[in-house]
Amino acid sequence: MTGVEASKAGSEVPAEKLSGLGIAPGEWESVFRIARERPLDCAWRVLTRAQFVALVCLLVFVEVWLIFDFKSCLTVLNGILVTFYLVLVVYKLYLVHLSLGAPRELKFTPDEVAALRDEELPPYTILVPLFREQESAPRLIEGLRSMDYPKDKLQVLLLLEEDDPETIEAVRAANPPDFITPLIAPHSFPKTKPKACNLGLARATGEYLVIYDAEDRPDPDQIKKAVLGFRRCGPEVVCIQAKLNFYNQRQNLLTRIFTLEYSMWFDLFLPGIGDLRSPIPLGGTSNHFRTARLRELMGWDPFNVTEDCDLGMRLAREGYETRMLDSTTWEEACSDAGFWIRQRSRWTKGYLQTYLVVLRRPFQLTRRIGLLRALGFHLMVAGTPLCLLINPLYWLLTLLWFIFRWEGVAEFFPFPIVLWGMVCLFAGNLVFIYATLLAAYRRGYYDLVKYALLVPVYWLLMSVGAWKGAFQLITRPNYWEKTRHGFDLKAGYRETSGKEASA
Numbered sequence: 234m235t236g237v238e239a240s241k242a243g244s245e246v247p248a249e250k251l252s253g254l255g256i257a258p259g260e261w262e263s264v265f266r267i268a269r270e271r272p273l274d275c276a277w278r279v280l281t282r283a284q285f286v287a288l289v290c291l292l293v294f295v296e297v298w299l300i301f302d303f304k305s306c307l308t309v310l311n312g313i314l315v316t317f318y319l320v321l322v323v324y325k326l327y328l329v330h331l332s333l334g335a336p337r338e339l340k341f342t343p344d345e346v347a348a349l350r351d352e353e354l355p356p357y358t359i360l361v362p363l364f365r366e367q368e369s370a371p372r373l374i375e376g377l378r379s380m381d382y383p384k385d386k387l388q389v390l391l392l393l394e395e396d397d398p399e400t401i402e403a404v405r406a407a408n409p410p411d412f413i414t415p416l417i418a419p420h421s422f423p424k425t426k427p428k429a430c431n432l433g434l435a436r437a438t439g440e441y442l443v444i445y446d447a448e449d450r451p452d453p454d455q456i457k458k459a460v461l462g463f464r465r466c467g468p469e470v471v472c473i474q475a476k477l478n479f480y481n482q483r484q485n486l487l488t489r490i491f492t493l494e495y496s497m498w499f500d501l502f503l504p505g506i507g508d509l510r511s512p513i514p515l516g517g518t519s520n521h522f523r524t525a526r527l528r529e530l531m532g533w534d535p536f537n538v539t540e541d542c543d544l545g546m547r548l549a550r551e552g553y554e555t556r557m558l559d560s561t562t563w564e565e566a567c568s569d570a571g572f573w574i575r576q577r578s579r580w581t582k583g584y585l586q587t588y589l590v591v592l593r594r595p596f597q598l599t600r601r602i603g604l605l606r607a608l609g610f611h612l613m614v615a616g617t618p619l620c621l622l623i624n625p626l627y628w629l630l631t632l633l634w635f636i637f638r639w640e641g642v643a644e645f646f647p648f649p650i651v652l653w654g655m656v657c658l659f660a661g662n663l664v665f666i667y668a669t670l671l672a673a674y675r676r677g678y679y680d681l682v683k684y685a686l687l688v689p690v691y692w693l694l695m696s697v698g699a700w701k702g703a704f705q706l707i708t709r710p711n712y713w714e715k716t717r718h719g720f721d722l723k724a725g726y727r728e729t730s731g732k733e734a735s736a
Contacts, residue, residue, distance in 0.1 A: 256416075263434075265431075321620060337507060343454075358388045361446070362447075364394050365715060370447070390414055390416050401417065442524045445518055450480060459560075462521075472515065476499040482678065486687075487566075497671075500672050517541045520541065537590075578702035584615075666686065
């Protein structure tokens with residue numbers, strides 16, 4: 234299947250249906266533009282022919298090596314994995330160090346925000362993808378009403394799906410104001426968030442554009458801060474990423490540890506990556522863009538299930554930059570373990586999709602952004618899923634050694650690798666627990682600090698999701714694992730505001 238064929242496979246919707254939904258054929262065609270015009274940048278297939286041949290050759294080489302000298306083969310592979318793991322630990326520790334130094338985010342005082350005059354503010358588009366979000370619709374509409382931005386300058390597009398009548402009805406029942414417009418996409422595949430966002434981009438009229446999820450509660454002045462951020466930065470800054478955190482941190486044990494992970498990622502890791510000017514794996518929400526530049530980049534890849542990570546890479550490759558904004562969007566932490574694993578499997582699958590897309594032209598990113606910045610991308614986007622996939626293997630080997638004293642394990646761990654492994658085991662765990670403790674403390678989540686000690690157990694759950702995502706990359710590469718929201722309401726959990734959550 235060619236890129237054009239992939240585009241047609243997703244875009245063959247009768248013109249009469251499009252017109253019935255108020256969508257022009259040209260708008261719908263733009264949804265799949267990247268698949269049609271830049272198929273090598275699109276994740277519509279997992280491997281290109283060249284990648285498939287290279288993978289087969291590598292597997293044959295390893296198999297032959299195993300047949301003739303399995304001990305040296307496994308020892309070398311073990312050494313490579315342990316070394317990579319250690320390099321990733323050092324890199325993340327360095328990111329924490331950077332974030333603890335001088336401020337790495339765009340910061341603005343209340344007086345600077347208050348000084349903005351309504352008539353000088355630019356038009357702004359908000360895209361909100363909604364699919365099976367009937368529980369979140371009323372809260373969403375109320376939250377959009379409370380945004381501190383002149384409503385005559387706001388264009389809010391609620392991106393709905395034709396085959397989701399429950400959410401469509403919930404939106405209608407919420408009686409949205411005039412600046413909020415429901416936009417219904419026809420039923421088609423792949424049924425992904427980026428496909429819906431591309432339809433919204435085709436309709437966007439704002440000079441700037443931001444994505445919010447159905448359950449999001451952004452700081453009311455976040456859009457004004459983003460405007461100030463774009464004015465402070467040069468034209469090379471095309472994206473400003475706000476921080477994400479949760480308003481239901483204390484709902485159960487899972488949300489407590491999930492909150493610690495999010496705090497570490499958005500408050501310590503991403504600001505450090507931004508300071509290094511490496512590609513930032515964007516969050517799935519609260520990305521603020523210059524709309525014209527986003528259209529030049531052809532929007533999002535509708536076949537990639539972590540479209541945010543992919544877009545962050547493409548921004549950097551084209552010479553654009555992303556900055557972090559000191560403003561928080563409060564989300565609902567998934568409190569159900571089953572849906573949490575579904576969410577994690579999608580993230581892992583999407584990171585692997587993005588990385589395989591980059592490997593189609595492995596030296597292009599390095600030529601355009603430099604070796605060190607490209608190395609940061611490889612460590613974060615390849616290293617994050619790789620560590621989650623290999624963790625269970627090393628845990629199993631460790632158990633075999635300590636419980637059964639299996640001598641076969643020792644054959645593949647000569648002294649240098651044992652030394653590296655001990656450093657990874659102790660220093661690696663200490664680094665991540667320390668970073669988690671620090672993130673909780675900086676956020677003011679003092680009562681959650683003690684849960685950082687459970688992070689190693691949490692990694693086991695992350696690995697379950699990672700392996701599920703890796704298998705789905707083969708069996709269902711473009712399937713979007715839907716995360717359900719509204720569990721906090723069903724559990725009777727009292728929603729907190731941002732200030733209360735930080736108290």
